[in-house]
Amino acid sequence: MPELPEAETIARALHSALAGRALRGVDLRRRDFLKTGSPRRLRGLAGRRLEAVSRRGKSVVFEFAGARLVLQLGMSGRVQLARPGRRPPPHTHLVLAFAGGWEARCVNTRRIAAGAHVLAGEELGPLAGLGPDADGIGPDDFLARLAGRAAPVKAALMNQTILAGVGNIYSDEALFRAGLRPTRRVRDISRAALLRLHAALRAVLAEAIAAGGSTLADSTPFAGAEGELGYFTLSHRVYGRYGQPCLECGTTLRRAVIGGRSSTYCPRCQR
DNA sequence: CATTTCACCTGGTGGC
């Protein structure tokens, strides 16, 4: 599912293909995909120049002069960068047409937690209340934001107000690398172990972003092929491997449900 | 406030 690295990869690809181009047309194909702002305001973006595409947490941000369009990818969000004319894929809910003949097609199959937000000026919309981005946070800030919490460390990592961008996949991977059981309460974890977790999280995210970058280099959406932006495979060590042997010690990986999310961990390597 | 739980939605899977 799209978390920080996937959103980063999408934002970078869109930025290199589209930054500097004028938005020519907006096609909102599913009205309820627009969560903040009116369709009128959305259409009002047409004619403006796209200054940049960036990322905040798990969201992709189209930056226009005086306004922003925030795209929440949710559970199953993808963006297809394509030439107009060809039929958009099923579940295409919003199409942004740019000068130079590129369309950014926002595709969502499971319509959960996904949507677009048109923000004027300094308006924050869904970005309000987000903690600092997980790929840039330093060890001191990380410790300060987590310190003393009663929540299970897995839940704390996925709490977007504490730290933005981490979801089920990368929290599982970071906890495995740090040797921490996802059910452990943060306040019971030593400072040294939390520092290990910080380092593990930063490393996992950096590797995933690099993997996304290499995927981009292969798919070259700018070369004319239809570019599906959104997913790539970093080889996961625990995520989704419930019931299979741990790659470090061979113990069968177990599953725990935390905050309604299933988490996979090694009962021997993670304490 | 912090924390926990639940609804939302659809495609893929696995059992029969």
Add this chain to the structure above:
DNA sequence: TGCCACCAGGTGAAAT
């Protein structure tokens, strides 16, 4: 082969 129950999970609102 076909049917259907079940699962996945990001977000925000509601409950504790």
